[in-house]
Amino acid sequence: MLDDTDGKNSAELVEMSGLVERIIYQNEETGYTVCDLSNESGELVTLVGIMPFLTEGETIKALGRWEVHSSYGRQLKVEYYEKELPSSTPAILKYLSSRAVRGIGPVTAKRIVDKFGEDTFDVIENHPEMLAEIPGISRKKAEEISEHFRAQFGVRSVMMFCRDFVGPAAALKIYQRWGAGAVDIIRQNPYILCEEIPGVGFVRADRIARSIGFAADAPERVSAGICYILRYNAETSGHVCLPEDKLAEVAASQLGTSAEKVASAMDALEAVGKIARTEILGKRYLYLKEYRDAELYIARRLRELDKLCVPLDTSDIERFISQLELELDIKYASGQRRAIEAVMTHGVTILTGGPGTGKTTVIRAVLTVFDRIGFKSALAAPTGRAAKRMSQATMREAKTVHRLLEMDASGGRDRPVFRRDERTRLEEDVIVIDEVSMMDCLLTEALLRAIKPGARLILIGDADQLPSVGAGNVLCDLIESGQFETVKLTEVFRQAGESLIVTNAHAINRGEYPNLTSNRSDFFFIARERESDIAKTIAELCAVRLPRKFGEAIRSGIQVITPSHKGEAGTAALNALLQDTLNPPAPGKREKKMRGVVFREGDRVMQTRNNYDIVWEKDGVSGIGIFNGDIGIIKEIDFSEETVAVSFDERIAVYDFSMLDELEHAYAITVHKSQGSEYPVVIIPAYAAPRQLLTRNLLYTAVTRAQEMVIIVGRADIIAAMVDNNRPAKRYTGLRYLLESGEIN
Numbered sequence: 001m002l003d004d005t006d007g008k009n010s011a012e013l014v015e016m017s018g019l020v021e022r023i024i025y026q027n028e029e030t031g032y033t034v035c036d037l038s039n040e041s042g043e044l045v046t047l048v049g050i051m052p053f054l055t056e057g058e059t060i061k062a063l064g065r066w067e068v069h070s071s072y073g074r075q076l077k078v079e080y081y082e083k084e085l086p087s088s089t090p091a092i093l094k095y096l097s098s099r100a101v102r103g104i105g106p107v108t109a110k111r112i113v114d115k116f117g118e119d120t121f122d123v124i125e126n127h128p129e130m131l132a133e134i135p136g137i138s139r140k141k142a143e144e145i146s147e148h149f150r151a152q153f154g155v156r157s158v159m160m161f162c163r164d165f166v167g168p169a170a171a172l173k174i175y176q177r178w179g180a181g182a183v184d185i186i187r188q189n190p191y192i193l194c195e196e197i198p199g200v201g202f203v204r205a206d207r208i209a210r211s212i213g214f215a216a217d218a219p220e221r222v223s224a225g226i227c228y229i230l231r232y233n234a235e236t237s238g239h240v241c242l243p244e245d246k247l248a249e250v251a252a253s254q255l256g257t258s259a260e261k262v263a264s265a266m267d268a269l270e271a272v273g274k275i276a277r278t279e280i281l282g283k284r285y286l287y288l289k290e291y292r293d294a295e296l297y298i299a300r301r302l303r304e305l306d307k308l309c310v311p312l313d314t315s316d317i318e319r320f321i322s323q324l325e326l327e328l329d330i331k332y333a334s335g336q337r338r339a340i341e342a343v344m345t346h347g348v349t350i351l352t353g354g355p356g357t358g359k360t361t362v363i364r365a366v367l368t369v370f371d372r373i374g375f376k377s378a379l380a381a382p383t384g385r386a387a388k389r390m391s392q393a394t395m396r397e398a399k400t401v402h403r404l405l406e407m408d409a410s411g412g413r414d415r416p417v418f419r420r421d422e423r424t425r426l427e428e429d430v431i432v433i434d435e436v437s438m439m440d441c442l443l444t445e446a447l448l449r450a451i452k453p454g455a456r457l458i459l460i461g462d463a464d465q466l467p468s469v470g471a472g473n474v475l476c477d478l479i480e481s482g483q484f485e486t487v488k489l490t491e492v493f494r495q496a497g498e499s500l501i502v503t504n505a506h507a508i509n510r511g512e513y514p515n516l517t518s519n520r521s522d523f524f525f526i527a528r529e530r531e532s533d534i535a536k537t538i539a540e541l542c543a544v545r546l547p548r549k550f551g552e553a554i555r556s557g558i559q560v561i562t563p564s565h566k567g568e569a570g571t572a573a574l575n576a577l578l579q580d581t582l583n584p585p586a587p588g589k590r591e592k593k594m595r596g597v598v599f600r601e602g603d604r605v606m607q608t609r610n611n612y613d614i615v616w617e618k619d620g621v622s623g624i625g626i627f628n629g630d631i632g633i634i635k636e637i638d639f640s641e642e643t644v645a646v647s648f649d650e651r652i653a654v655y656d657f658s659m660l661d662e663l664e665h666a667y668a669i670t671v672h673k674s675q676g677s678e679y680p681v682v683i684i685p686a687y688a689a690p691r692q693l694l695t696r697n698l699l700y701t702a703v704t705r706a707q708e709m710v711i712i713v714g715r716a717d718i719i720a721a722m723v724d725n726n727r728p729a730k731r732y733t734g735l736r737y738l739l740e741s742g743e744i745n
Contacts, residue, residue, distance in 0.1 A: 016045065016076060017061045017084070020054060025641065028052075031172045032642065032656060037062070048642070049078030050658075052172050053151060055100045059084045070590075071639045080159055089117050096120070103145040108136060124149045151175070158182045165208045166193075166200055173197050187212060191224035202228035217257040222265040225255045227274060230288045234471035239732040240295060240441055241285040244277065280737045287734075291471060294445040298474070299738040301448040302348050306484060308453050309347025312373075317344045320369045336362050339487040343458055344369070346485040350436075350478060351460045353489030354509060355704050356502040359460055360393045362489075363432060366458070367394065375429035375456075380404040382438040382468075383629065383676040384649055390434045401433065401443060405450050407612065407625055415442070416612040416625070420450035429455050436461035438676045440470025441735070463488075464509050465701045466672060466728075469628055473731045481739035499523075501703060501710050508700045513723055516716060522706075526713045531568035534685045534714045538574065539581045541683060541711060542667075555582070557680030560668035561702045563693040569685035569714070571668045578667035579603060590637040592644065594660040603634045605646060606666035606673065614659075616651040626653050629673050631666045671702045682706035686714030686722075694718065696726045 018039035024046075025034040031052030037045050037060070047062055054060070064078040086095050096109035101124070104112070111134045116123045123130050128146035132139045159171040161183045166174075174197055178185050185192065190209040193200040202224055214221055229251055233239040244266070251262045266286065269275040276292035278285055287295075321340055325331055332340070335353075339362045343349045353359055370377055379398035381387040390398035404426070406419035420426055431451055433439070436459045439447075451457060459475065467473045479486050492502060500523035504514035516525035528534045538560055546554050560578070564570045583602045585591065591600040599605070607630045614626050632648035642657045655663065684702050699722040703710055712719065 013063055013065060013079070014076060015061065015063050016047075018045070018059070020056050020058045020060060023054065023056055026054065027656070030656060030658070032658070034642070046072065046075045047078050047081075048075050049081075050172060051078055051081050053148075054081075057095065058100055059086070069639060082160065085121060087118065089113060092118070092120050101145060102148040103141060108134065111135065121149075151179075161186065162208065164211075165204050170197060170200055174200075189220050190214065191220050194224060194228060216255070217261050219261075219265060219268065222251070222255055222257055222261050223269050223274075226251050226262065226265055226269060226286075227288065229254065230275070230286065234288065234291065237729075237731070238440075238467060238469070238471050238473065240291045240471045241278070241287040241732050241734055243732065244284040244286050247286055278734060280734055285732065285734065291441060292734075294441045295472075295733070295735045295738055297445050298441070298448060298735060301451075302457075302478070302484065302739075304453065305448075305451060305455065305457055306347040309456055310454065311345040314341070314345070317341050317369075320344075320372070321365070324365055324368060330361075332361075332365070333358065333491050333493075335487065335489045335491055336365075339489065340365050340369075342485045342487050343456065346456075347454075348457045348484045349459070350475070350484055350486040351458065351489070352463045352475075352479065352486065354462060354464065354492075354502075354506055356492045356499070356506075357489035358491070358493055359489060363458070363460065364394055367396065367430075367432070370430050376427060377430040377432060378404060378426060378428040379432045379434070381434040381676065382443065383435070383627070384651075385678070386435040386438070386676040388649070389678060398434070401439070401447055402625055402627070403623070405446055416446075416610075418446055418450065421446075422449050424450075425452040426450050426455070427452070430458065431455060432458045432460065434460045435676045436475045437463065437465045438468050439472075439474050440468040441472030441474060441733075442470065444472070444474050462704070464697055465704065466675060466697055467731060469672060469675065472735070473733050474735065477733055477735040478739070481736045483739045501706050504710075505700060505703045508696060508703060508723055511696065511723060511726060513720055514703075516712070516719065522709050524709070524711045525716070525719075526711065527716065528714055531685075531687050534569045534687055535574055535577055537713050538569070538668075538683055538685060539577050541713070542578060543581045546681065554681065557708075558683065559674070559677075559679035559681070559705070560683045560685070561671055561674045561705060562668055562685050563671060563698060563702075564689040565670065567687060567689060569687045570689070571670055574668035574685070575665035579665060582667065590639070592637050592639075592657065592660070594657065597665070599634060599637070599644065599660060599663065601634050601637055604631060604666045605634055605663045606631050606669060607648075608662055608664055611659075611662060614653050614655070616648065616653040618651045623651070626651075629675070629677070631669075631677075671698050671705075674705045675701065678705055678707050680707050681709045681711070683711045683713060686712050686716075686718040688715075688718060691721075691725065692729060694722045694725055695728055696723055697728050699723065 016039055018037040020035050021038050021044065022036040023033065024036065031050045033051040033054050034048045035054060037047050039045055049064060060081050060083050062076065062078045062081040064076040067075055067077050069075050086092050093109055093113040096104050096113065097106040099105060113120055115134065124146055128142040131137050131142035131145060158175045162171050162174065174182050177196055186208065191205050193205040194202045206221065209221060229247060230242060233242060248259060248262050252259050270277055273289055276287045276289050321332065321337060336358050339351055343366045351359055351362060367377055379390055379394060379396055380401045381390050381398060382401055384400055387398045387400050402416065408417045408419055461475045463476050463479055467476065478484055492506060500515060500518055500520040504523055507514050526537060528537055542558050546558060560574060562569060562571055562574060565572055583600055589601050591598050607626045607628060610627050612625050615622060615624055616626065626648060630648050632646040634644060635647050636645040644655045644660065646653050646655065682702065682705050
């Protein structure tokens with residue numbers, strides 16, 4: 001769990017000094033710079049890398065590795081650099097006259113140097129009030145000049161201190177967070193890095209700590225390790241909390257320390273409010289404080305919403321339903337009528353059911369009723385694809401939950417900030433959220449903070465699908481608590497029942513084996529025994545057989561969904577095979593190799609973590625945020641700007657090369673990553689993956705991602721084993737208990 005590798009290039013480090021002749025490109029926010037350097041031999045060399053605050057005319061020493069750019073030839077990729085300040089009065093004047101320090105031009109530079117001579121840099125850095133003695137420099141401007149000067153050399157000290165452990169980009173983030181005192185703060189407690197700086201995890205912070213003498217059983221190390229284990233399990237396994245005894249055992253083993261040290265650290269963390277303890281059914285659990293607070297808030301707020309909502313008169317509801325049936329010439333099934341009545345009479349209603357059971361019909365009905373009453377409604381879903389489907393089904397605007405809440409920017413460690421909260425709540429009287437199985441604990445909390453008292457909340461989802469990628473199991477916890485009106489639709493309507501996708505999905509959910517022998521045109525099984533043959537057949541289907549039968553347009557609608565990353569039919573191997581098959585190298589098609597992976601123009605790629613800062617544009621409108629599981633196409637690789645442009649459903653987001661670790665190929669994706677999305681054609685390999693991945697709800701989720709066709713390639717016995725394996729992975733959460741016990745104060 002605590003292993004980590006840097007994956008550094010094995011090329012030999014080169015040291016080079018010289019004069020910066022020309023700045024070709026510079027990003028002030030990230031510090032990424034391309035420049036020409038005249039070295040000691042008079043040779044002009046191109047340098048690229050994170051070199052913040054670099055200006056033309058400066059003398060620097062750089063440490064980097066040679067690489068050959070496909071368009072621009074040999075370059076030095078800089079891992080560390082430092083400026084060499086001039087010491088003589090004429091050299092200081094020349095340096096400042098070059099505008100190397102913001103706020104100082106040639107005239108001001110001469111006045112400063114004439115007054116302070118060789119002490120100029122000391123005055124600028126340590127005595128800015130003396131600069132105000134110079135005509136034209138106010139006290140405020142003097143402080144700004146000093147701040148910019150200190151920033152240039154403060155970031156250098158951070159880069160020097162951290163260069164063996166983190167890259168220049170992370171060093172810049174560290175400086176931006178703590179300024180000139182960053183090194184002192186890190187020396188005092190290096191483990192603050194994994195709490196405060198995104199991308200610097202426990203392993204890297206631990207290396208810094210051990211290098212400066214922190215012991216293996218140092219309280220700071222043990223405390224940080226406990227928090228790391230809690231966060232790691234939240235982000236990778238969905239656990240909101242962990243049993244205290246299991247956490248203590250794992251922490252002692254992973255950190256190589258005693259049970260007593262772990263227990264002491266837990267007490268200290270609880271005392272300062274970083275973790276929370278609670279008892280659930282006689283067993284003690286530990287939370288990161290933010291997750292405990294989130295569950296408590298969800299439980300309190302849902303009870304409040306359910307209690308404060310004013311129910312409609314039942315006679316009015318019956319009249320509305322009868323009127324809709326007459327106008328639309330339909331007859332609602334008993335379950336649908338019960339669902340409509342529930343929404344009208346409760347503040348919080350949960351509507352669940354499998355494919356083809358009429359959930360959308362219910363929502364269209366209640367929205368029509370609320371329109372006639374004069375209630376304002378808002379529709380949303382966790383992902384862009386799910387919101388788009390919701391909009392198409394209801395003929396109304398549906399937004400992502402992030403957009404509904406008006407996401408602003410990153411609020412720290414991978415947390416968004418929303419403009420809509422308790423201070424500025426949503427104005428709508430009815431909030432409808434689809435695909436709630438994908439809603440994790442923290443996003444649910446943010447949504448509830450924005451809903452005004454008295455509003456109705458309608459939660460729609462399929463409780464039999466896999467739980468959210470993020471921490472929590474919100475939909476299942478709410479249903480199993482029995483505290484809110486829940487209607488499960490079970491009747492499959494005739495038109496949907498004609499689809500073998502729908503009937504097989506329901507069969508799987510009931511624990512019955514799907515029909516793999518029917519000749520219907522929307523569900524097929526192709527028997528293959530060996531994994532290599534499964535992979536080969538999938539590539540043939542994507543590249544030749546399906547396009548030949550249904551036309552080239554089908555290519556963009558095919559998605560391979562597999563249980564595992566590993567194996568010849570896992571995502572890693574399939575993505576390499578499908579890239580070579582569907583998007584091979586070609587003249588004029590640019591590509592960039594990163595982490596041993598080739599990204600090529602035309603590749604299908606997926607975002608692998610929430611990025612709340614990345615900016616996108618669509619039809620001249622800008623927005624922020626690309627989220628874990630979003631799939632796009634690489635449109636352009638620009639080597640001069642060192643960027644990759646990716647289209648996510650026509651939203652164009654631009655990535656620096658340094659951000660490519662957030663992307664992976666998406667010709668084949670895991671079932672977990674497919675949640676909330678639907679695709680015209682889904683191909684599922686059935687092979688001998690680890691048993692914990694071959695579960696009934698994983699198969700059910702994969703099959704229900706298809707809109708028009710499912711093709712399973714592989715072994716029938718694996719499909720049978722998945723249906724028989726009805727043991728979904730355990731998620732530790734406390735929300736159900738909080739709701740059942742009433743312990744929410």
